[in-house]
Amino acid sequence: MTTSDKIYDAIIVGSGAGGGMAAYILTQKKLKVLLLEAGRHYDPETETAMFNTPQQAPLRGVSTPDKNFGFYDATVDGGWEVPNEPYVSAPGSEFKWWRPRMLGGRTNHWGRYSFRYGPYDFKPYSRDGLGFDWPVSYDEIAPWYDKVERLIGVTGKAEGLENVPDSPPGCHLPPPAMRPHEAFLARGFKAMNIPVASTRAAILTQPHNGRPACLWATPCGRGCSIAANFQSTTVLLPVARATGNLTTRTNSLVYQVDMGKHGKAEGVSFIDRVTGEHHTAKGKVVILSAGACESARILLNSKPGGLANSSGLVGRYLMDTVGSTTAGYFPALEKLPHRNDDGMSVGHIYVPWWGLNKQKELGFARGYHIEIFGGQRMPSMSLMGDYADQCKTAFGAGLRDEMRQKYGAICSFDGRGEMIPNENSYCEIDPDTKDKWGIPVLRFHWKWSEHETRQASHMRKTFLELIDRLGGKPFDGLETDGEKAISVGGEIIHEVGTARMGNTPKDSVVNSYGQSWDVKNLFIMDGGVMPSSPDKNPTETILALTWRNATYLADQARKGAL
Amino acid sequence: MSLVSVDRRTTLKWFAAALAYSAHHGKSLAGTFMPSPKGYGTDPDLNKVAPIQWDKVMSPHELKQTALLADLFLPAANGSPAASALGIHDFVDEWISAPYPEQQSDRDIVQSGLVWVDKDSTRRYGKDFTAITDAQRVELMTEMAGMSDFLFFKRLRNLVVAAYFSSDAGFKDIGYSGNVALEAFPAPTDEMMAIIDRECKALGV
């Protein structure tokens, strides 16, 4: 065990969306910050394989147990499983937990869909009596969304849609033009009275704050060596470093918040993942941004019964996003001439939830949005395998001709929906299993309710109707029984809700600033604080809340109130 | 399919396998990483890709059979190379030799299929698959294509075609023109919009 005498103004655990933003704000507010990151140092500028083709990778770059989202995906030392750091699911539950081990965390390979939540999303209980309201409203968070969008660069257009807030002028970057297949699909949605919208993505369609525009090529999941999309490692951490107030220590796996006098946190204990040595560090404030589940694990391991857990809610009401996918093949798209459909990796259009006023007849509360993929995209083993399966010619010259003719005619649809928090979905410390260093690991419990399974069923039926109207043939994701159509818990990688914020210490772990009710110099700055999980992907909201809460923290620190 | 949703599908299959294992052993191991011997590991250099570490399992005879089969699936035509000219048979060897679960299940399918092909060829023509005439090979392929539950044919076809078109030469052949930096992303041309309009009208949307 080594201890350093230095006392930092703040210790931040984790360097992803939450931790990166906390470091960005606090170092600029002149706090001396120690950033502890479990993963290794990572440099997108030199490490990203931007233009490499499948042929240059083993097995054409397909996903394997070593690289779960493919060889070139940016994830380092992780995925659904992390070497030496197991987790378990309780009998009867299935949960998947995606973790990388690298500076910048999941912001290096996230999908870049970037949404602000809408006014209803902050007050779900008030609208339909389910789940929990947030202690803050859209209007309180809106200015922070504005700041985030202006900083990181997010595309979008004012659509005037209910619960899909338009950003004030000057916030959104211009959205990209539709791809041809998207123009085609938009016609189908229109025929079903479903409005489509310009994509909202953290990708630069024009130069922004000294960063260049997207090249309209190279998959964002590999990361972006030119910093044209948002990564903590390209947008936040360089600014924090330049202040001279940031000390970063990588390969540092925090397992405990250490308590000092007067019920205040005094620092953290961590293990050097490379040497296996234990260390402690001291700080006037401790901020957990290790991702919702890992931050809960640290609290639960910090003392019997859990630190900052007088409410008993740490680890509880874990949520993910409801997911379901269908793919179809559209003969009409064969008619289009060749074109370059790379664009930015995300769909250039998406479908926001359109059923707000039909909630009663639908049989489920809340809704989902649709993300779209298709076009003449870079051939991969899986994509070309799907085309091969669509070709009728068994072999010979005709098979080649058919492949050429069909290329670009497959589209797929990902439904992404809201889950209502429930008592059967949570994480806790497993009594038996420990990681390589002897630290107890998480055990997950998971159950979808009918609100989610019916939603998954509705997604599938919507996709099948659209495919049918457009003369297509669905070939994957045909099952419409919601229990079978729905994703596995955690699979959509939007875990939130394990340390929810609220108005009282009884019904929440932290106040509306992410500050622990029990330990006032301890903050949670990741998705853990969310009381609900709207269909809109969470990262922009994690960034906005963290900007706001770190600003509050700096203010309180200055006043000596922590 | 979006890259990620395809990969989500694949990894789900491993999870199903891991869960079946754990149900057996009374405990979930779904979150435990098991290293694949000779795999490229969880942190390979993506820009300087090291040569693969696993040993190739195909015999020279199996490679010859695979090259012939690959060329029957995708023969040379009008300036397009045959599958074997792009080394697709070597790729199939790399694939089925890999230490990962999906590839290992393909190893059984491909190697037992190749044994069957020789057997059937010998039964019909008195010689193994590499020694019969082109016309006889086409006959045999036609027979295999008609066998609806013959996993080998379906799987090898899928592997060969996917490997072919996901190669750099295959990109060109199928008409993929991306992976190049652009100044701006162009909107669909008027010609494209007219086609979309015509097709949509024909479909009544």
Ligand SMILES: Cc1cc2nc3c(=O)[nH]c(=O)nc-3n(C[C@H](O)[C@H](O)[C@H](O)COP(=O)(O)OP(=O)(O)OC[C@H]3O[C@@H](n4cnc5c(N)ncnc54)[C@H](O)[C@@H]3O)c2cc1C
């Ligand atoms: C493939 C993929 C696609 C996605 N697509 C989208 C999308 O399109 N839109 C969207 O909004 N969201 C998306 N997400 C989710 C998004 O990545 C997360 O919401 C976001 O990164 C969460 O931020 P975070 O700071 O909580 O966690 P992370 O970004 O994961 O950062 C946590 C950091 O903490 C470190 N850490 C963990 N434990 C410890 C410890 N004990 N000690 C020290 N450090 C620790 C980790 O190594 C990591 O670097 C996607 C995620 C993935 C994986």
Ligand code: SF4
């Ligand atoms: S699509 Fe654009 S933003 Fe994404 S990695 Fe490529 S160049 Fe960067």
